[in-house]
Structures are given as structure tokens and as C-alpha cells.
Amino acid sequence: MIEIKNLYKTFSSGDDRVDALRDISLTIADGDVYGIIGMSGAGKSTLVRCINMLERPTSGAVIVDGKDMGTLSTSQLRDARREITMIFQQFNLLMQRTCLQNVCFPMELSGVKKAAARKRAMELMELVGLPDKAGAYPAQLSGGQQQRVAIARALATDPKVLLCDEATSALDPNTTHQILSLIRDINAKMGITVVVITHQMSVVKEICKHVAILDHGTVAEEGLVSAVFAAPKSEAARRLVFPDRVDEQVSNPHSEGQLRVIFRDAKTTSIPLVARMARELGIMANVISATTQPIDGETYGSMLLGVPHDQMESALAFLGSIPNMTVEEVTDLV
Amino acid sequence: MYDNLFSPASVEQALTCLRNEIPFAIWETFYVTVLSTALAVVLGLPLGVLLVVGEKGGVLPLPGWLMKILNILINLLRSIPFLILMIMVFPLSRLLIGTTVGTTATIVPLVVAAFPFIARLVESSLREVDPNIIEAAQSMGATPMQIICKVMIPESVPSLMSNVTIALTTILGYSAMSGIIGGGGLGKIAINYGYYRYKYLVMLVAVILLIILVQIFQSVGTRLAVKSDKRLKH
Numbered sequence: 001m002i003e004i005k006n007l008y009k010t011f012s013s014g015d016d017r018v019d020a021l022r023d024i025s026l027t028i029a030d031g032d033v034y035g036i037i038g039m040s041g042a043g044k045s046t047l048v049r050c051i052n053m054l055e056r057p058t059s060g061a062v063i064v065d066g067k068d069m070g071t072l073s074t075s076q077l078r079d080a081r082r083e084i085t086m087i088f089q090q091f092n093l094l095m096q097r098t099c100l101q102n103v104c105f106p107m108e109l110s111g112v113k114k115a116a117a118r119k120r121a122m123e124l125m126e127l128v129g130l131p132d133k134a135g136a137y138p139a140q141l142s143g144g145q146q147q148r149v150a151i152a153r154a155l156a157t158d159p160k161v162l163l164c165d166e167a168t169s170a171l172d173p174n175t176t177h178q179i180l181s182l183i184r185d186i187n188a189k190m191g192i193t194v195v196v197i198t199h200q201m202s203v204v205k206e207i208c209k210h211v212a213i214l215d216h217g218t219v220a221e222e223g224l225v226s227a228v229f230a231a232p233k234s235e236a237a238r239r240l241v242f243p244d245r246v247d248e249q250v251s252n253p254h255s256e257g258q259l260r261v262i263f264r265d266a267k268t269t270s271i272p273l274v275a276r277m278a279r280e281l282g283i284m285a286n287v288i289s290a291t292t293q294p295i296d297g298e299t300y301g302s303m304l305l306g307v308p309h310d311q312m313e314s315a316l317a318f319l320g321s322i323p324n325m326t327v328e329e330v331t332d333l334v
Numbered sequence: 335m336y337d338n339l340f341s342p343a344s345v346e347q348a349l350t351c352l353r354n355e356i357p358f359a360i361w362e363t364f365y366v367t368v369l370s371t372a373l374a375v376v377l378g379l380p381l382g383v384l385l386v387v388g389e390k391g392g393v394l395p396l397p398g399w400l401m402k403i404l405n406i407l408i409n410l411l412r413s414i415p416f417l418i419l420m421i422m423v424f425p426l427s428r429l430l431i432g433t434t435v436g437t438t439a440t441i442v443p444l445v446v447a448a449f450p451f452i453a454r455l456v457e458s459s460l461r462e463v464d465p466n467i468i469e470a471a472q473s474m475g476a477t478p479m480q481i482i483c484k485v486m487i488p489e490s491v492p493s494l495m496s497n498v499t500i501a502l503t504t505i506l507g508y509s510a511m512s513g514i515i516g517g518g519g520l521g522k523i524a525i526n527y528g529y530y531r532y533k534y535l536v537m538l539v540a541v542i543l544l545i546i547l548v549q550i551f552q553s554v555g556t557r558l559a560v561k562s563d564k565r566l567k568h
């Protein structure tokens with residue numbers, strides 16, 4: 001289990017201070033696939049680097065399997081890091097070593113005998129589906145293949161936790177999908193806890209059970225992926241789940257207000273909302289954007305409606321009365 | 335001064351010299367250069383590593399004052415002209431070799447001149463290593479020593495090789511200068527025949543041979559550096 005308690009991280013150089021993380025508290029259960037999502041600069045990398053103390057928190061604690069990472073001695077920390085391995089956006093393989101030697105590397109560091117290390121490395125190369133690339137150098141592989149080697153390397157020390165910092169951000173959608181499936185298989189087969197850092201909702205949707213939404217260094221929202229998707233409570237969550245960008249050409253905020261409608265299941269989608277509002281209430285709503293997406297076998301959708309200011313209240317009352325639908329007035333136009 | 339360059343007498347003399355003295359001079363130049371470079375690498379490589387890992391935020395941060403002293407010392411040694419350095423290290427040569435003249439004795443000033451230079455070259459090679467790769471090794475629990483020996487140095491081998499080649503050719507040039515303090519080799523021949531005895535053809539021959547040696551060192555070094563680089567697809 002990973003417990004993050006009241007974590008703060010401030011970067012300061014001279015007079016400049018950046019509060020990268022502010023009072024983060026999270027609990028990640030064993031065997032979970034936990035997503036941490038946020039916009040660029042939200043503090044995702046800083047947070048994940050605090051888990052293995054590549055970055056020292058300014059205050060607060062990170063406790064992994066009962067061990068307070070911040071209080072470990074240098075050599076205890078090195079041992080702990082063998083149990084919490086990491087993969088990266090840029091793969092970070094040793095370019096002058098073959099793939100097999102790369103997978104052997106962490107075992108070499110911990111003093112595993114050469115023959116045993118090679119045997120284990122070969123097994124891992126098979127696990128990630130690249131047994132024929134053992135003797136190749138990383139530069140001879142595609143990005144997806146390099147990430148597979150990096151995953152094999154990360155598994156070499158039998159870790160309990162795998163941290164993935166934007167592990168698929170440099171890959172195309174198809175390769176992303178393959179790498180995510182591999183990570184999910186590893187989680188299922190070996191029971192390794194996986195922490196996935198990403199800025200892509202699609203990645204969270206594909207493999208995570210839980211998700212935390214990071215916004216300007218704080219946790220905006222946290223919970224089961226299906227719950228956060230069904231009813232995103234925070235503004236940051238809604239922005240990520242339903243990224244509808246509106247500009248003045250589509251909707252003029254002076255002449256009309258905006259309502260964000262979020263609805264669940266297929267029956268709701270079939271209600272002719274806009275037409276009914278027009279006929280029953282005489283509200284001429286303007287559809288600014290609309291999306292639906294399947295999550296966990298259910299259909300979720302969102303709609304952004306432009307409604308004249310004086311009819312706002314009756315529109316809110318009407319939409320709020322429909323089951324499986326939440327509605328709210330949008331105040332901060334992005 | 336080049337008027338009678340190819341008079342029968344001077345050609346005759348050049349040929350004699352080519353036969354009797356030059357082969358051994360080539361050997362002397364070769365051995366002084368390679369040995370000096372090797373010794374300078376032995377001193378310069380660890381020093382260059384220290385310059386990179388010892389700085390603030392490095393893999394093995396050292397006290398700031400120590401880093402400052404190292405840097406000043408290196409700059410100091412590098413700013414002394416070689417001609418003067420050769421004379422300044424006489425006591426050291428006497429201490430280590432027992433004499434200040436002769437081919438072997440010239441190795442001392444060459445190493446003293448070259449190791450700070452090599453330290454700087456090593457420094458720049460190691461700085462080219464992707465910091466993300468070093469961080470990845472740290473995330474796997476590598477010790478500073480493991481990072482130096484298993485990541486930083488192996489990852490920069492191609493760059494180190496081409497920098498050592500630069501050092502080798504520079505030291506070759508310096509070794510020719512050491513003819514002045516009685517060091518053997520092609521430099522001595524060039525100086526003895528050209529400067530003291532006005533036999534310019536012999537001097538030219540020696541210089542051309544030096545150029546050829548530089549070319550050979552450079553192309554072998556470059557080839558080895560390229561061949562060792564696994565980042566290139568070949």
C-alpha cells in the first residue's frame with residue numbers, strides 16, 4: 001500500500017518559489033492500477049518522483065508498505081527503490097548496451113550472478129514479446145519496442161510497485177494501446193501495483209481502476225474511475241472528462257449564459273431535450289457542444305447549452321428534473 | 335631559405351637521414367605520444383569525472399570549495415605555455431625519472447600539460463550523457479560509483495574516444511616541441527637539421543612525417559569512435 005500524507009513540495013531558486021504540490025493525501029491499495037491525471041504543470045511528475053524520493057518532499061510523508069520513505073538511510077532507500085521501479089516517457093534505456101544487457105542492468109546493480117541475471121532477463125524479454133530483440137541495441141528498435149524493453153527492465157528486480165510517468169505519451173494510439181494492455185496483464189498476472197501518470201483521459205479510461213485528478217498541485221478529485229466519469233464534481237475533473245472548448249464565436253457570454261449538462265445511460269440520450277425545452281418552455285437553447293462516450297459499458301454524455309440569461313432559471317429547473325442528469329451553470333468560461 | 339632545397343647534396347643527405355635516423359625517430363615519437371596520452375588519461379579521467387559528479391546537483395556532490403580549487407588548478411596548468419612548462423617541471427622529472435634530458439624525461443612535462451586538458455575533454459564528454467538515463471539508474475537504486483562506472487563512462491565511450499583522439503594529436507604536436515630539451519623523435523630531427531644546421535629538406539621530411547602520423551591517429555580514432563557508437567544504426 002502506498003500512503004501519501006499531507007505532501008508539500010516547493011521549488012525555490014532565489015526569490016522564485018513554485019508550490020508544485022500542496023497538501024496531497026492519497027492512498028493507493030495493493031494491486032490497484034491508479035491513475036494520476038492533470039494538465040501540464042499540474043505536478044504529476046513531481047508527485048510520482050516523490051514516491052521513490054527522486055524528489056525530496058518539502059514536508060509530509062510517503063509510506064510504502066509501512067516504510068516511511070523519507071526517513072530511510074541512503075542504502076535502505078536504494079533497497080526500497082528495487083521494489084518501486086519506474087518507466088518513463090523517453091524510455092531512458094542505456095543506448096550503448098543491448099536490450100538484454102539493459103534488462104540485466106538492475107540485477108547487475110544488486111549483485112545478481114551474471115548467468116542467473118541473463119536467464120531472468122531472457123524470460124522477461126519473452127514476457128514483453130521481444131525474445132528476438134535480445135541482442136539488438138535500443139537505437140535499432142521502435143519507440144513501442146523500447147518501452148517494452150524498459151518494462152522488462154523495470155520488472156527485473158521483482159518490484160511491488162511500477163510507476164509509469166507518461167509512459168505512452170511518446171507513442172502513437174495503436175502502440176499506446178498495446179503497451180497499456182501489457183501493463184494491465186502484468187498487473188493482473190503479478191499483482192504489481194501500478195501508478196499511471198498521464199495527461200490523457202483515454203489512458204485512465206483504458207487501464208485505471210482509481211484516479212486522482214491533480215490541478216495546480218492539489219488533488220481536485222479522487223475515486224473510482226467510473227464514479228469520477230459519471231459525476232465529475234470539480235471543475236478540473238469536468239474539464240478533463242468533457243474537454244469542450246468554447247470561444248466567443250460559438251457563444252456570446254454577454255447575450256447568453258451557459259449550462260453544462262451531464263447525463264448517463266442510453267435512455268437519457270434519446271430524450272429530445274432541446275426540442276422539448278423549445279416547445280414546452282419556449283426556451284431557444286443553443287447547442288454549443290455535445291459529446292458522448294462509453295465508460296464501463298454505460299453511455300456518458302455532456303452537452304454545453306447556450307441559454308438566454310433571463311430564461312436560465314427555468315432551464316435549470318427543467319433539466320434538473322430529468323433523471324440521470326446533472327446540470328449546472330458554467331461560470332468560468334474557458 | 336628554400337632556394338636550394340633539392341640540390342643533389344641536400345637530397346643525398348635527406349635520404350641518408352631517412353635511412354639511418356628517421357625510423358627510430360618515428361618510433362620515439364609514437365611511443366612518447368602514446369605513453370604520455372595513456373598516463374594523462376589515467377590522471378585526467380578521474381579528474382574529469384570529479385568535475386561532473388562533484389558539482390551541486392551532481393551524482394556525488396563535493397564541497398563547493400573543493401570544486402573551486404580543482405577548477406582553478408586545472409585552468410592554471412592549462413594556461414602555462416608548454417615551452418615554459420617543460421622547464422618548470424625539471425625538478426619533477428628529476429624526482430620521477432632521475433634526469434631532465436632525453437626522450438623518457440619529456441614524458442613528464444607532456445603528461446603534466448595534457449592531463450588537465452584531458453580532464454576538460456572528459457568533463458565535456460560526460461556532460462553529454464542524458465541526465466534522464468542517470469536518473470533512471472538512480473531510480474533503480476544505483477550507487478554513485480555504479481552510476482559512474484556502469485552508466486556515465488560506458489554511455490560516453492564514443493565521445494571519450496574522439497576526445498582522446500584530439501588529445502593524442504595535440505600531444506603529438508607538443509612532443510615534437512620537446513626536441514628542444516633533448517627529447518628524441520621527429521621533432522628533434524626537425525629542430526636539429528632545420529634550426530641548427532639549416533638543412534631544410536630534412537626538416538620538411540620530418541614535418542611531413544609528423545603530419546602523416548597525425549592523420550593516421552585521427553582517422554583511426556574517428557573510425558573506432560564511430561564503430562563503438564551503438565546509437566547509430568549499422
Ligand SMILES: Nc1ncnc2c1ncn2[C@@H]1O[C@H](COP(=O)(O)OP(=O)(O)OP(=O)(O)O)[C@@H](O)[C@H]1O
Nearest residue numbers: 011018020038039040041042043044045046047199
Ligand atoms: N526542478 C524544478 N525546479 C523548479 N521548478 C520545478 C522543478 N520541477 C518542476 N517544477 C515546477 O513544478 C510544477 C509541476 O511540474 P511537474 O513536472 O510535476 O508537472 P507535470 O504535471 O508533470 O507536467 P507535464 O505534464 O508537463 O509533465 C511546474 O510548475 C514546474 O515548473
Ligand SMILES: [Mg+2]
Nearest residue numbers: 044045046166
Ligand atoms: Mg511530467
